[in-house]
Amino acid sequence: MIERIADELLSVAQTRIDTMGGCDLFTSFAQALPCRVLMELLGIRHVDAATLMRWSDASLELFWGRPTPQRQLELAERVGEFHQWLTEAVRGDTAPPGSFIASLTRHRLPDGKPLDVQTAVGACFFVLIAGQSTTGQLISTVLHRALAEPGLWPRVAREAGVAEAWVEEVLRREPPVTTWRRVTARPAEVSGVQLPAGAQLLLMLMGSGSDPEVFAHPERMCPRRPNIRHHLAFGTGRHRCPGASLARTEAAVALRAAARSLPGVRLTAGAEEPPMLGLLSFRAPLQVAVESPGDAPIPTASVGSRNT
Numbered sequence: 554m555i556e557r558i559a560d561e562l563l564s565v566a567q568t569r570i571d572t573m574g575g576c577d578l579f580t581s582f583a584q585a586l587p588c589r590v591l592m593e594l595l596g597i598r599h600v601d602a603a604t605l606m607r608w609s610d611a612s613l614e615l616f617w618g619r620p621t622p623q624r625q626l627e628l629a630e631r632v633g634e635f636h637q638w639l640t641e642a643v644r645g646d647t648a649p650p651g652s653f654i655a656s657l658t659r660h661r662l663p664d665g666k667p668l669d670v671q672t673a674v675g676a677c678f679f680v681l682i683a684g685q686s687t688t689g690q691l692i693s694t695v696l697h698r699a700l701a702e703p704g705l706w707p708r709v710a711r712e713a714g715v716a717e718a719w720v721e722e723v724l725r726r727e728p729p730v731t732t733w734r735r736v737t738a739r740p741a742e743v744s745g746v747q748l749p750a751g752a753q754l755l756l757m758l759m760g761s762g763s764d765p766e767v768f769a770h771p772e773r774m775c776p777r778r779p780n781i782r783h784h785l786a787f788g789t790g791r792h793r794c795p796g797a798s799l800a801r802t803e804a805a806v807a808l809r810a811a812a813r814s815l816p817g818v819r820l821t822a823g824a825e826e827p828p829m830l831g832l833l834s835f836r837a838p839l840q841v842a843v844e845s846p847g848d849a850p851i852p853t854a855s856v857g858s859r860n861t
């Protein structure tokens with residue numbers, strides 16, 4: 554299913570490259586793929602992917618950004634629309650059998666009672682945001698870094714396992730979820746620092762992948778590292794990301810499909826330093842501008858307002 558959607562999106566991107574000389578693989582592909590995949594998995598109908606992406610991005614900026622009071626009102630309106638729409642989707646009981654929404658509405662608690670609507674909506678709300686924007690951000694970094702690495706693009710298309718290993722190195726070195734919050738349940742000591750119960754922590758997940766005591770030459774992208782998965786890009790413990798396998802699969806499929814479908818593309822001149830999403834916990838290129846050699850460069854403006 555992921556391959557089918559990837560091929561569909563890439564054939565539109567190819568047409569755009571043929572007719573306009575280039576395209577932005579972030580908006581046309583990286584961002585759109587996880588949204589389309591989740592729509593199928595969750596059984597979401599009667600709303601278009603662009604609306605879902607707008608709702609999800611608004612939620613991210615509202616909860617993890619630093620919006621001005623006026624911007625908070627705009628974002629809250631979109632997030633409210635999203636929540637209301639999900640409530641109707643859960644209440645309406647129209648999701649296809651076997652989908653996430655249908656399973657939640659049919660789920661019975663140990664006492665035999667159904668899950669209340671608020672809880673089911675909360676689960677869908679969080680899974681849609683957690684599974685969509687983060688994976689789009691990972692794919693964006695994966696594509697951008699792969700296109701900037703000399704000789705890698707043709708190898709990804711040809712050699713088995715290269716895409717998976719590249720995705721893992723990007724997760725280690727430049728994960729989309731850079732920090733995560735925790736509250737200490739009881740007094741604890743971390744690296745000699747005493748923490749009382751109830752302390753609010755911001756864990757620097759991204760730094761863990763560049764720890765020289767764990768990874769030799771952490772600054773180098775080495776897809777053959779023996780301990781390639783010893784990073785904290787998906788957190789750890791009982792709240793570790795349940796979508797890790799899905800995200801890894803989507804990113805590897807996306808990279809391989811792009812390298813095979815668009816073998817001749819390269820980053821547009823000037824696209825090596827793209828505008829970045831820079832929220833408290835999320836970081837990724839907001840643009841992956843590509844062109845085919847010989848084509849005119851595409852303009853690099855027209856990106857969202859959250860760049861840093």
Ligand code: HEM
Binds near residue numbers: 691801
């Ligand atoms: C590259 C993509 C992704 C990254 C980097 C990522 C990262 C994370 C991180 C760091 C956490 C917090 C873990 C912790 O507290 O220890 C988390 C939690 C979570 N993620 Fe992901 N995630 C990704 C994709 C997904 C996908 C595809 C889904 C579902 C379809 C998903 C669903 C969730 C959920 C439901 C939680 C909350 C788990 C809990 O609190 O028990 N994530 N993710």
